[in-house]
Amino acid sequence: MLEITNLQVSVGKKPILKGLSLTVKPGEVHAIMGPNGSGKSTLAHVIAGRDGYNITGGSVTFNGKDLLSLAPEERAGEGVFLAFQYPVEIPGVNNVYMLKAALNGIRKYRGEKELDAIEFLKIVKAKTKAVGIDDGLLNRPVNMGFSGGEKKRNEVFQMSVLEPHLAILDETDSGLDIDALKAVGDGVNQLRDGSRSFVVVTHYQRLLDYIVPDFVHVLAGGRIVRSGDKGLALELEERGYDWLKDEASVV
C-alpha cells in the first residue's frame, strides 16, 4: 500500500531524512518512534504533501501511484489522511460545513456522487455517536477555542467521517491527559478494520498502550535505525533513545 524507498528530504539546506525506507501493507499499524528532531513530523508532512520540504531523493508510492507528484487534496482523494499534531483554528468556518466540503471533494476526486446535506448529516450523526465527540463542537468554527483534547478528538472524528485508506497520526498523544488519550485510542481502534492502515508517529510509548501496533520503528538521525514488534516500544520506554542514537551515528 505505502512504499517509501530511500527517501531523502531537506529543509533549506539542512538534510532531515537521509534515506528512509518503509513498507506499510493494508491493515497494518506501524508506530514511528524517535527522539525530538529525528524527522518524525517531517515524514508525516511529506507523505501528506506539505510545502516547504525539498525532496532530494527516493520515492513514495501509494497503491502504485507516485504520491510525491500529487497535490495535497489529490493525496486526500487517494485516501491519505493526516491527523495533525497542532490542528489549526479557522475562524468563521463551521466544522461540519468544512467536513462536508472535504468529503464531497474526495468523492468528486473519485468520480463518486456528491452527498447532499441530508445524506451527509446521517453520516455525521452515526459517527458522532461512534467517536463520542460532543456534538456541541460540530457546529463551532473549526477548532476555535477547542481544548487540546477536543482538537484531537475532532481529528479522529474527521478521520472517521472521511474513512481514509491510510491514516497518519502525528503525535496525536501530545498534550492529552489519560482520559483523552484513551478516548482517542478507542476512536482509532474502531477504525481498524483489517484493510485500513495506520502510521502512528509518537514520542512516547503510552499511546501504544491504546493503539497496539504491529510494527515499531525507531527513527533517529533521519533513518530508521531499528524495527521490531510492540516489545521494542516497551524497551524504548525503559532504556530511552540514547543507546539507539549511538547506533545511528555508527551506521
Next chain:
Amino acid sequence: MASQPQDITDFVNRKYEAGFYTDIEQDSVAPGLNPGVIEFISKKKGEPQWMLDWRLKAYERWTKMAEPKWAHVHYPPIDLQAISYYSAPKSQDDRPKSLDEVDPELIATYEKLGIPLEEQKMLAGVAVDMVFDSVSVHTTFKEKLAEVGVIFCSFSEAVINHPELIQRYLGSVVPVSDNYFAALNSAVFTDGSFVYIPKNTRCPMELSTYFRINAMNTGQFERTLIIADSGSHVSYLEGCTAPMRDENQLHAAVVELVALDDAEIKYSTVQNWYPGDENGVGGIYNFVTKRGDCRGNNSKISWTQVETGSAITWKYPSCILKGDNSIGEFYSVALARNCQQADTGTKMVHLGRNTRSTIISKGISADRGQNAYRGLVRIAKGATNARNYTQCDSLLIGDRSGAHTFPYVEVKNSSAQIEHEASTSKISDDQLFYLRQRGIRDEDAINMIVNGFCRDVFKELPMEFAVEAQKLLSISLEGSIG
C-alpha cells in the same frame, strides 16, 4: 487638479455662451457643467421652482469647493467638464443586439451566478423588450405596499407627488455643501429612490431597487432618501451581485436616511460595479456619500455593505446618533484585487445620551489591491454613557496587496466607553494545508477561509443576499491565490 476652481470660475463666467444653452427638446446636453445645464435637467424632469433653486444653490457651493485629496486612493484627474450631465437612455440601436456581442467574461460571470438568460440580457444592456414577468411582480408589489401606506417610488416621482416630504427632508442629513461630491450630486442628480414608511408601520417586505426596473438607468448621480416615521421599520436592499454594464465612469451618489422616534432602518448594499481590467483600465470610480440620521429617541440605523466592485471606492456610510438611546451599526466587507483601491469606513457621531454604535469592518486585499479602513468615532460633550465597539480586520492574500487602517476617535465626554480591536492577517499556509489535506481544492479552501473571515458581516445580510454575497466573493477571488 489644483487648477480646477479657476476652470470652474471661467465656466461660470461664460455660462451662456452659444452652444451651451440647451434646447428643452433635446435629449442630451453637451458636456460641461453650468447653471444652464442644471436648468435643463430640472426642466426636463418637470421639477418645481424650489427644486431648481435647491440645485442651483448646491451648484453655487460646489464651485467654491475643491476635490478632496485625503483618501488613500490614486487616480488620474477627473475632468468634470468633459461629462455630459443629462442624456436620455441609450436607444435600442446603440445597444448590443444579442449576448454574442457582449464581453464573454461578463457572460461567464452571469452564468456562475446562475442568472437567468432574460436577466443577463437586461444587465448587459442588450436591446430587449423590457416587458416581461417583472412588470407583474412590480405591480402586485406596489399594491401591497400601498395597502399599508408605504411610499416607494423614483425620486423624480416623489418631487412631483410628495413635495412636502422632499422639501422637509432632502439635504437635512447630507447638506448640499457637505462635501465636493455630495454638492455635485445635489446640483445634477438625475434620479434615485424615495421611501417613506408611515408611523408605526412595519414595511411588509424587503425593499429592493432590483424590483424597480424603471430605475435601472438612474445614471451616475443617484439620489436616495428614506424616511422611517416614528415606530416604523424598513429593510432596504441596494444593488445587485451581477456586474452591471455602465457607460459612466464616475459615480457620485448620495443616500440620506432619517429615522424618527423608535424607528429602525436597515440598509444593505452589494456593490459590484465594473472594477476595470487587470490593469485597472476602464473601472468605475465610486464616490458615495451615505449618511443616516437617528433623529428620534430609541431609533436605529444599520448599514451593511459588501463591496467587491469599482476601480476606486470612496465611501463612508455614517450615523448621526442624535436621539437618546439611539443605535448605529456598520458592517462591511470590502474586497480589493488587481488594481482596485478601496477607501471605506464609517463615522459614528454620538450626540444623544446612551447612544451605542458597533463597527465591524472586514477588508480583503488580493493581488495589488489596496484596502483602507477609515473610521471616525466622535462622542460629543452631551453624549453621556455613549458606547462604541469597533472591530477592524484585514486579510491579505499574496504579497503585493496592502491593508491600511485609519481610525479616528474624538471623545468629549468622560463617561464614554470605546473599544477598538484591529487585526491584520494573511491566509496562513497552515490553514490552507489543513483544508487541502482534508480533500478541499486550493481555490475552494481560500474561499472557505475568506467566507469564514467575513461571517460576522454576512450574517447581518438578509438571507438571500448573504448567499449571493458569498457566491460573489468566491467569483471575485478566482485566480487570486498568492
